[in-house]
Amino acid sequence: MATKATSKPKPKRKAAIKRKSPRTQLAEYRRKRDFSRTAEPEGTATPAAGPELAFVIQKHAASRLHFDLRLELDGTMKSWAVPKGPSLDPSVKRLAMQVEDHPIEYNQFEGTIPAAEYGGGTVMLWDRGTYTCPEPVPDPQALLREGYRNGDLKFELRGRRLRGSWVLVRIKRGDPAKPQWLLIKHRDKFARPGADIVATELTSVATGRTMQAIARGR
Numbered sequence: 001m002a003t004k005a006t007s008k009p010k011p012k013r014k015a016a017i018k019r020k021s022p023r024t025q026l027a028e029y030r031r032k033r034d035f036s037r038t039a040e041p042e043g044t045a046t047p048a049a050g051p052e053l054a055f056v057i058q059k060h061a062a063s064r065l066h067f068d069l070r071l072e073l074d075g076t077m078k079s080w081a082v083p084k085g086p087s088l089d090p091s092v093k094r095l096a097m098q099v100e101d102h103p104i105e106y107n108q109f110e111g112t113i114p115a116a117e118y119g120g121g122t123v124m125l126w127d128r129g130t131y132t133c134p135e136p137v138p139d140p141q142a143l144l145r146e147g148y149r150n151g152d153l154k155f156e157l158r159g160r161r162l163r164g165s166w167v168l169v170r171i172k173r174g175d176p177a178k179p180q181w182l183l184i185k186h187r188d189k190f191a192r193p194g195a196d197i198v199a200t201e202l203t204s205v206a207t208g209r210t211m212q213a214i215a216r217g218r
Helices: 027-031 104-108 141-150 213-214
Strands: 053-059 064-072 078-081 093-102 111-113 121-132 152-159 163-171 181-187
Touching: 053 078, 053 104, 053 152, 053 213, 064 141, 064 163, 064 181, 104 213, 111 163, 111 213, 121 213, 141 152, 141 163, 141 181
Parallel strands: none
Antiparallel strands: 053 064, 053 121, 064 078, 078 093, 093 181, 111 121, 121 152, 152 163, 163 181
């Protein structure tokens, strides 16, 4: 007696992850600021289409001195506050606390945020340039997006002061609403074991000014 063939169930397709628009991603940034008082940009730029994206590191003398790492992705600057700043020593792991997305125009911002405003204090353009995947792939942004989503974001910096391969690793501690990561330099020709670049590089890559000169408006 012939048996009726049974068809195998088709594998389910993974649901596409819907990305938020830059306007939605910047809602928290805009909510915290009064643009009639601060010179910080509101943000109107469109996402980049090329293989290289922008990055910036700003030295920020707010309530506590720290460095803000910002990586362009999907139309905004993904942002982390790094209390001790980046290190060129691969053995050093720097805490990086994720904060709200910033607009792409923030890459040009250097000056003083009024004391009464969120993040009040002096901001220096400490480094900037472009970044991409550390390995050639057909769609660099897709791989960067996946790394960011998975909490293992590998990238190559091409800045004035920071170059070569790096990684941001999300760690499971602290408030889930404010993820904490570790910023680590990979071992390559740009690594400098024992170096303290934030102690030696004290001026703006845009204007050559010190933090004191920026604060004085000179």
